[in-house]
Amino acid sequence: MATPTPSHPTTERLTVMGAGLVGSLLSLYLAHRGHAVEVFERRGDPRRAGFQEGRSINLALSDRGWKALGGVGVANDIRQVGIPMSGRVMHDVHGNLTRQPYGHDGQAIYSVNRGHLNRRLLDLAEAQTGVTLHFGQQCTGIDLKTKELHLRDTATQQEHHEPYTRLFGTDGAFSAVRSALQRTDRFDYSQDFLDYGYKELTIAAGPGGAWQLEKNALHIWPRGQYLMIALPNLDGSFNATLFFPFEGPESFAALQTPADVTAFFDRVFPDAVPLMPALTEEFFAHPTGSLLTVKCFPWKHGDDVLLLGDAAHAIVPFYGQGMNAGFEDCTVLNALFDQHGDSAWDVIFAEFQAQRKPNNDAMADLALYNFVEMRDRVADPKFLLQKKIEAKISAQFPGQWVPLYSQVTFSDTPYAEAWAAGQRQDAIMARLMPHIQAEADYDQPEVQALVQQEMAARH
Amino acid sequence: MATPTPSHPTTERLTVMGAGLVGSLLSLYLAHRGHAVEVFERRGDPRRAGFQEGRSINLALSDRGWKALGGVGVANDIRQVGIPMSGRVMHDVHGNLTRQPYGHDGQAIYSVNRGHLNRRLLDLAEAQTGVTLHFGQQCTGIDLKTKELHLRDTATQQEHHEPYTRLFGTDGAFSAVRSALQRTDRFDYSQDFLDYGYKELTIAAGPGGAWQLEKNALHIWPRGQYLMIALPNLDGSFNATLFFPFEGPESFAALQTPADVTAFFDRVFPDAVPLMPALTEEFFAHPTGSLLTVKCFPWKHGDDVLLLGDAAHAIVPFYGQGMNAGFEDCTVLNALFDQHGDSAWDVIFAEFQAQRKPNNDAMADLALYNFVEMRDRVADPKFLLQKKIEAKISAQFPGQWVPLYSQVTFSDTPYAEAWAAGQRQDAIMARLMPHIQAEADYDQPEVQALVQQEMAARH
Numbered sequence: 001m002a003t004p005t006p007s008h009p010t011t012e013r014l015t016v017m018g019a020g021l022v023g024s025l026l027s028l029y030l031a032h033r034g035h036a037v038e039v040f041e042r043r044g045d046p047r048r049a050g051f052q053e054g055r056s057i058n059l060a061l062s063d064r065g066w067k068a069l070g071g072v073g074v075a076n077d078i079r080q081v082g083i084p085m086s087g088r089v090m091h092d093v094h095g096n097l098t099r100q101p102y103g104h105d106g107q108a109i110y111s112v113n114r115g116h117l118n119r120r121l122l123d124l125a126e127a128q129t130g131v132t133l134h135f136g137q138q139c140t141g142i143d144l145k146t147k148e149l150h151l152r153d154t155a156t157q158q159e160h161h162e163p164y165t166r167l168f169g170t171d172g173a174f175s176a177v178r179s180a181l182q183r184t185d186r187f188d189y190s191q192d193f194l195d196y197g198y199k200e201l202t203i204a205a206g207p208g209g210a211w212q213l214e215k216n217a218l219h220i221w222p223r224g225q226y227l228m229i230a231l232p233n234l235d236g237s238f239n240a241t242l243f244f245p246f247e248g249p250e251s252f253a254a255l256q257t258p259a260d261v262t263a264f265f266d267r268v269f270p271d272a273v274p275l276m277p278a279l280t281e282e283f284f285a286h287p288t289g290s291l292l293t294v295k296c297f298p299w300k301h302g303d304d305v306l307l308l309g310d311a312a313h314a315i316v317p318f319y320g321q322g323m324n325a326g327f328e329d330c331t332v333l334n335a336l337f338d339q340h341g342d343s344a345w346d347v348i349f350a351e352f353q354a355q356r357k358p359n360n361d362a363m364a365d366l367a368l369y370n371f372v373e374m375r376d377r378v379a380d381p382k383f384l385l386q387k388k389i390e391a392k393i394s395a396q397f398p399g400q401w402v403p404l405y406s407q408v409t410f411s412d413t414p415y416a417e418a419w420a421a422g423q424r425q426d427a428i429m430a431r432l433m434p435h436i437q438a439e440a441d442y443d444q445p446e447v448q449a450l451v452q453q454e455m456a457a458r459h
Numbered sequence: 460m461a462t463p464t465p466s467h468p469t470t471e472r473l474t475v476m477g478a479g480l481v482g483s484l485l486s487l488y489l490a491h492r493g494h495a496v497e498v499f500e501r502r503g504d505p506r507r508a509g510f511q512e513g514r515s516i517n518l519a520l521s522d523r524g525w526k527a528l529g530g531v532g533v534a535n536d537i538r539q540v541g542i543p544m545s546g547r548v549m550h551d552v553h554g555n556l557t558r559q560p561y562g563h564d565g566q567a568i569y570s571v572n573r574g575h576l577n578r579r580l581l582d583l584a585e586a587q588t589g590v591t592l593h594f595g596q597q598c599t600g601i602d603l604k605t606k607e608l609h610l611r612d613t614a615t616q617q618e619h620h621e622p623y624t625r626l627f628g629t630d631g632a633f634s635a636v637r638s639a640l641q642r643t644d645r646f647d648y649s650q651d652f653l654d655y656g657y658k659e660l661t662i663a664a665g666p667g668g669a670w671q672l673e674k675n676a677l678h679i680w681p682r683g684q685y686l687m688i689a690l691p692n693l694d695g696s697f698n699a700t701l702f703f704p705f706e707g708p709e710s711f712a713a714l715q716t717p718a719d720v721t722a723f724f725d726r727v728f729p730d731a732v733p734l735m736p737a738l739t740e741e742f743f744a745h746p747t748g749s750l751l752t753v754k755c756f757p758w759k760h761g762d763d764v765l766l767l768g769d770a771a772h773a774i775v776p777f778y779g780q781g782m783n784a785g786f787e788d789c790t791v792l793n794a795l796f797d798q799h800g801d802s803a804w805d806v807i808f809a810e811f812q813a814q815r816k817p818n819n820d821a822m823a824d825l826a827l828y829n830f831v832e833m834r835d836r837v838a839d840p841k842f843l844l845q846k847k848i849e850a851k852i853s854a855q856f857p858g859q860w861v862p863l864y865s866q867v868t869f870s871d872t873p874y875a876e877a878w879a880a881g882q883r884q885d886a887i888m889a890r891l892m893p894h895i896q897a898e899a900d901y902d903q904p905e906v907q908a909l910v911q912q913e914m915a916a917r918h
Contacts, residue, residue: 182650190648192647246645290645
C-alpha cells in the first residue's frame with residue numbers, strides 16, 4: 001500500500017547532475033520536500049561576470065511551465081520579466097502582415113530570456129535550505145554499480161568521485177547521465193537530427209527602446225521550406241531565429257559571403273532587413289545550431305537514477321514546449337511524491353516514466369509536426385480560415401472543442417491525449433472545410449447542420 | 460574523374476578496430492590491395508587456449524557471405540566445415556514434422572561455427588603480408604581531431620595512443636568507434652532492443668556422433684509468441700536457441716527453477732527434451748542474450764573513419780543475414796576501390812555509405828519481419844501452401860519471380876530492391892490465395908488465368 005506523505009518525511013541526500021532550467025527547478029522542488037540536494041553543473045555559474053550563454057536566448061513559457069513555477073512559488077516573480085505574446089504575426093515577402101490569435105482573449109504565451117530565468121531559479125535554489133550548488137563540474141562517467149559520479153573540476157582539471165544514493169539526470173540533450181544508462185542492457189535510445197540548422201540574429205530596438213514590430217506577438221516569416229521567427233525582449237529588441245536547411249540551393253551552405261546573406265535576406269525577408277543592422281556580422285559570428293530529437297527508455301536505473309527534461313526527451317523547438325515539458329516533469333514527479341510518500345522511490349520512478357514517456361513521445365511528434373505548420377501552412381489563407389472556423393466551433397461548444405494548440409499550450413491535458421483529440425478534430429475539419437469558402441459561411445444553415453451532426457457523432 | 464586502379468596502387472598504413480568476422484575479412488581485403496593493416500581487438504586471441512566464446516555459436520552462411528569469402532579466395536576452405544541446410548523442418552507440439560525447402564534443388568544455407576570461421580580468417584589474415592594483429596587492446600576513446608585511437612592493453616592496463624590515417628570500425632554492435640562518432644554533430648543514431656532474449660542450449664549427438672534430428676536442415680519449433688531453433692554441428696550435436704520473452708506468463712522471468720524449465724519444455728518442446736540431457740544445467744549456466752537493432756548515419760567521419768558490419772548496422776538474427784550483410788560490406792567496399800582507385804578515400808567512403816545505408820536499413824526491417832514468420836507463420840498450413848504456390852509460380856516464370864527469401868539468401872540483389880520486390884509479390888499472393896485451397900488448384904484454368912493476368916500486369 002502507498003502511504004501518504006508523512007508530516008516529517010524521510011529525507012535523503014539527493015544528487016542532481018545539471019543546473020539548467022529543469023535541474024534548478026527540480027532542486028527547488030526536492031528541497032521544498034525537505035531533502036538535502038547536491039547540484040553539479042558542467043558550466044560555470046551563469047550569474048558570474050564573463051559567463052558565455054551557450055544556448056538559444058528566448059523561450060516561450062506557457063501554462064505547463066507556469067504551473068510548475070507556481071508549485072514552488074516563483075511564477076509571479078518570473079511573469080514580471082516575461083512579455084505576453086497573444087498571437088502570431090505572419091510577414092509575407094512583401095511585408096504584408098496577417099495576425100492569428102493563439103487562443104481566446106487573455107490567453108498568451110510569454111517570451112522570457114533563458115539566461116534570466118536560469119539565473120533567477122539558481123538564486124532561489126541557492127537561497128533554499130538544503131540546496132548546494134557546485135559549478136564547473138563535468139560528469140566524465142558514472143559507476144552505476146558503486147553509485148559514484150565521476151566529475152572533473154574544469155578549473156583544476158582534477159578528477160573526483162562523488163557517491164550518490166539518488167541521482168537525477170537533468171543535464172540536457174547531450175546528457176552524460178543518459179550516456180551511462182545507454183551502455184546498460186536493453187536501453188532503447190535514438191538521436192535524430194533535422195537537416196535544418198538555426199541561426200540567432202537580432203532585430204534592433206528603435207529609438208528610446210521602442211519595439212519596431214508589434215510587441216505582444218511572435219513574428220513569423222514563413223517561406224515554405226524554411227522560416228524566420230522573432231520574439232520580443234524587454235529592451236525593445238527582438239531575438240530572431242532563422243531555421244534553414246544545412247545543404248541545398250537555399251541553405252547555410254549556399255550563403256558563404258556577406259553579399260550572399262544580404263542578397264538572400266533582401267529577397268525573402270525585405271521588411272526585416274532594415275531592422276537588422278548587424279545582420280551580416282551576426283550571421284558569420286554566431287554559430288549554426290543543430291536541431292535534435294532524443295528518445296530513450298527506460299528513464300530510470302533501478303530506484304537510484306532518473307532522467308528528466310531534455311536528458312530524457314529532447315525535442316525540436318517548433319511548438320515552444322521543450323522547457324514547458326521539462327518543467328511539467330517536475331510537477332508530475334512532485335505529485336507522485338504527494339501520492340506515494342517521499343521514500344517510495346521505486347514506485348515513484350516507475351510511475352514517473354510510465355506516465356511521462358507516452359506524453360513526451362507525443363510532444364516530440366507534435367513539435368516536428370508544427371515545424372511544417374510554422375514554415376508553410378501559416379502562410380496559407382485556407383489554413384487561416386480553418387483556424388477561424390475552429391475558433392467559432394470552440395466558442396459555440398464551450399468545453400467540447402479545444403483546438404490542439406490550446407490543449408498543448410493553455411492546458412495541462414496530457415500531451416498524448418491532446419494529440420489524439422487534435423487528430424480527431426482534424427478529421428472533422430477535413431470534412432467540414434470543403435463546405436466553407438469564407439468565415440461567414442459558418443452561419444449557413446447547411447454548414448450549421450453539418451457541424452451539429454459532427455459534434456453529435458463525437459459522443 | 461575517377462581513375463582506375465593503378466598497377467602499383469597508392470598504399471597507406473590502415474587501422475582496423477575489431478578483429479571479429481567482418482574485421483578479419485576486411486583486413487584480408489585491404490591487405491590484398493597492398494595496404495599495411497594494423498588490426499586491434501579488445502578480446503584475446505581466440506586461437507589461444509582458454510579463450511571464452513562470447514557470442515552465438517552457429518551462423519548461417521548464405522550467398523552474400525560466400526561471395527565475400529570468395530573474393531579473397533577462402534570460400535572453399537570454409538565450405539568444408541559448413542553443413543548445408545536445404546530447408547526448414549518445423550516441429551509441432553506433438554513432435555510432428557513439416558518440411559519447407561529454402562529454395563530449389565541444390566540451394567542451401569550453411570551452418571558454420573562462428574569461432575572456427577573467425578579463427579580461420581585470423582590465420583589467413585596473419586599469414587597475409589602487411590597484416591599485423593594486436594589482441595587485448597580495448598578502445599577507450601578516439602580523438603577525431605588529432606586522429607588518435609586511445610587503447611588500453613587489457614593485460615597490463617596501460618593506456619597508449621595509436622595515430623591513424625584511416626580507421627575502419629568493425630568493432631560490433633557496441634562499437635567504441637561508433638560511440639566516438641555519436642558525439643559529433645548531426646550524427647543520427649538508434650539502438651532498439653526486442654522484449655525478447657535468447658538462450659543457447661544443446662541437442663546432444665547420438666551414439667557414434669550421429670545426428671539425432673535431420674542433419675541438413677534448420678529445425679524450428681514455432682510456438683506463436685516464441686520459438687526454438689536448432690542448427691547442426693559437425694560432431695553430431697545441434698546448437699539450439701530459444702527466443703523467448705523476458706517478461707510475462709511464458710517468459711524467462713517465469714522460469715525460475717529447474718522444475719519450471721522441465722515442465723515448460725516437456726509441455727511445449729516434448730520431442731526435443733529427450734535429446735537435451737543438459738537442459739536445466741545449461742538453462743541456468745548460460746547467459747540470456749538480448750536482441751538489438753542499431754541504425755546510424757553517417758557511417759563515415761570525413762575521409763578518415765568508416766564503420767562497417769554490426770558497428771554500422773546491427774540487426775536481429777531471424778533472417779540469418781547479420782554476418783552476410785557485414786561480409787557484403789567488404790565486397791562492396793572492394794568494388795568501390797576497383798572503380799575509383801585506392802586513393803579516392805573521400806569518394807569511396809561517401810559512395811559506400813550511400814549504397815549500403817538503404818540496403819542495410821531494409822535488411823534490418825526484413826530481419827524483424829522474419830521473426831514473426833519464424834515463430835508464427837511457419838506453423839500455419841495456409842502459409843506453407845502459399846510458399847508452395849510461390850515455388851510453382853517461380854518455376855513457371857523463371858527469372859521473373861524470385862521468392863523474397865531466395866532474393867535475400869541466394870542472390871546478391873541489393874536488400875532494398877529485394878524487399879520492394881517481395882512486397883509487390885506479397886500483394887499478388889494476397890489476391891491469388893483466396894482462389895486456392897490446395898496445391899492442385901494451381902493448375903485450374905481460372906487460377907492459371909489469374910496468375911497470367913497478374914504476371915502480365917507487372918510489366
